[in-house]
Amino acid sequence: MVGVVGCGLMGAGIAEVCARAGLDVVVAESGSGAVDAGRRRLEASLDRAERNRKIPSAANVLERIRVVDGLAELADRTLVIEAILESEVAKTQVFAQLDKIVEAPGAILASNTSSIPIMKLGTVTNRPAQVLGIHFFNPVPVLPLVELVPSLLTGEETTRAAQAFVRDVLKKHPILAKDRAGFVVNGLLIPFILAAIRMLESGFATRDDIDEALVRGAAHPQGPLALADLIGLDTTKAVAESLYEEFKEPLYAPPPLLARMVEAGLLGRKNGRGFHTYE
Structure with missing residues (x-):
């Protein structure tokens, strides 16, 4: 039961x-x-x-x-x-x-x-x-x-x-998995997603180009920004904060853009708008 x-x-x-x-x-x-x-x-x-x-x-x-x-x-x-x-x-x-x-x-x-x-x-x-x-x-x-x-x-x-x-x-x-923040999947995945957010934040590439690059160039089923929307931007931020608290590595620190989106209630698929907009 x-x-x-x-x-x-x-x-x-x-x-x-x-x-x-x-x-x-x-x-x-x-x-x-x-x-x-x-x-x-x-x-x-x-x-x-x-x-x-x-x-x-x-x-x-x-x-x-x-x-x-x-x-x-x-x-x-x-x-x-x-x-x-x-x-x-x-x-x-x-x-x-x-x-x-x-x-x-x-x-x-x-x-x-x-x-x-x-x-x-x-x-x-x-x-x-x-x-x-x-x-x-x-x-x-x-x-x-x-x-x-x-x-x-x-x-x-x-x-x-x-x-x-x-x-x-x-x-x-x-x-x-060992009992350390992020375990296996998020220990690898969250820094990847944060790198994509920083790339967007810096103006290096557009949202659509970042996501399309990983779908068409690396055979990912969806891009990292769309994946962050699926996970939930609040959850992505929370996991990043846990990783940063444990390891103090800059690659785990939530970018300011992510923090502002969560503060604004733009959480991704769960409420209709994140990096992308959903029905």
């Missing part, structure tokens, strides 16, 4: 792939508005999957998912995956609460964080051996990679159980 904390873009995707794998899923949100929005997000995604013949019945998958208000109904879950905003303060508060609520023997507490050290989350609990990172990629139902991030205190049994869950139950490809 799986619990998911947060029913935003990533949390809903994680809940969906778990339910599509036949698991009983409880998704915890905060407030009736967020609960209703989460249900609508799940329904829309599963309806698309049914129309595209990825699943035989959206209704059958939805029957395995409950979206609830608050964390209390996660008490019996054997695996809980946190997928809230990329904030160390918010995540540590959730983990401290989950430690008190989740009662199943040997239950694993996991985070979908893309940059925050797992050690910081594990040490606010009384069970750091059962805490690790399980980092999915957007869109979760489509992308096969999952980064597993044990901390120095994570038990080997926890890591093996997480590997088996990802590989055998979800049918995705797990890789192991």
Whole structure:
């Protein structure tokens, strides 16, 4: 039985792939508005999957998912995956609460964080051996990679159980990453995206030329600025800040243009405008 904390873009995707794998899923949100929005997000995604013949019945998958208000109904879950905003303060508060609520023997507490050290989350609990990172990629139902991030205190049994869950139950490809900010993918990807933003900011090349260059010249499926929009400019900035805090390397520092866009609420696909504009 799986619990998911947060029913935003990533949390809903994680809940969906778990339910599509036949698991009983409880998704915890905060407030009736967020609960209703989460249900609508799940329904829309599963309806698309049914129309595209990825699943035989959206209704059958939805029957395995409950979206609830608050964390209390996660008490019996054997695996809980946190997928809230990329904030160390918010995540540590959730983990401290989950430690008190989740009662199943040997239950694993996991985070979908893309940059925050797992050690910081594990040490606010009384069970750091059962805490690790399980980092999915957007869109979760489509992308096969999952980064597993044990901390120095994570038990080997926890890591093996997480590997088996990802590989055998979800049918995705797990890789192991060290517990350092950014892990594998974002440790490589974020500096690349920041370099593209600096190139645009300096006037060296236009937005469209930067993106087209990587699509047509390096066989990337989309350009780095479009990819930043897909990730979310607020998330891109948060990951960059985590990387810079840990390594103090200039290539990780968020460019001023990125900071100003986030301040202006231009967050990318999630709200219709970032480096590109979306319907």
